[in-house]
Amino acid sequence: MSRETTQLTEQQLSDLVDRFYDRIQVHPTLGPVFNAAVDDWPAHKQLLTSFWSSVALGTRSYRGNPMAQHRGHDIHAGHFDEWLALWRETADEVLDAEHAALVHEYAKRIGRSLKYGLGLQEGVRSLELPIVGG
Numbered sequence: 001m002s003r004e005t006t007q008l009t010e011q012q013l014s015d016l017v018d019r020f021y022d023r024i025q026v027h028p029t030l031g032p033v034f035n036a037a038v039d040d041w042p043a044h045k046q047l048l049t050s051f052w053s054s055v056a057l058g059t060r061s062y063r064g065n066p067m068a069q070h071r072g073h074d075i076h077a078g079h080f081d082e083w084l085a086l087w088r089e090t091a092d093e094v095l096d097a098e099h100a101a102l103v104h105e106y107a108k109r110i111g112r113s114l115k116y117g118l119g120l121q122e123g124v125r126s127l128e129l130p131i132v133g134g
């Protein structure tokens, strides 16, 4: 049927990554975090294209440890909402609705686990609050 024509491609993911990180670099709050950490943007985009190809296409071309790479930067919980909003906006422009929804969902899940791993998850925080009246 039309399965082949709707296959998500590595080229589409590369276009998405390219546009997304161009925007990241000039974003008022995300830009400073990334620009302090990334020197070689073409290499970073290539790495992220392999990451997304591994996630969405199962290419297994990415080797790395995203959790470890997010430690030691000045990342706050609010950055995740901004990152996801920009990702959604860019995916909606670059991909058809079906594939955009797919990469929205992947990013939401990965973002949630990164946030959790970094100790920025709201639910975890609230458990650390002293018990009122206890």
Ligand code: HEM
Pocket: 030, 033, 034, 037, 038, 047, 048, 051, 063, 064, 065, 066, 069, 070, 073, 075, 076, 079, 080, 081, 083, 084, 107, 110, 111, 112, 114
């Ligand atoms: C929400 C979903 C997110 C995903 C899927 C994601 C994914 C990734 C991946 C795969 C890498 C490359 C790791 C490696 O080097 O092997 C990376 C690097 C990085 N991410 Fe994220 N990220 C997310 C959110 C964020 C947020 C909210 C921030 C904060 C502004 C952030 C800041 C960074 C920085 C600064 C690097 C470069 C680290 C370095 O090279 O030292 N990321 N991210």
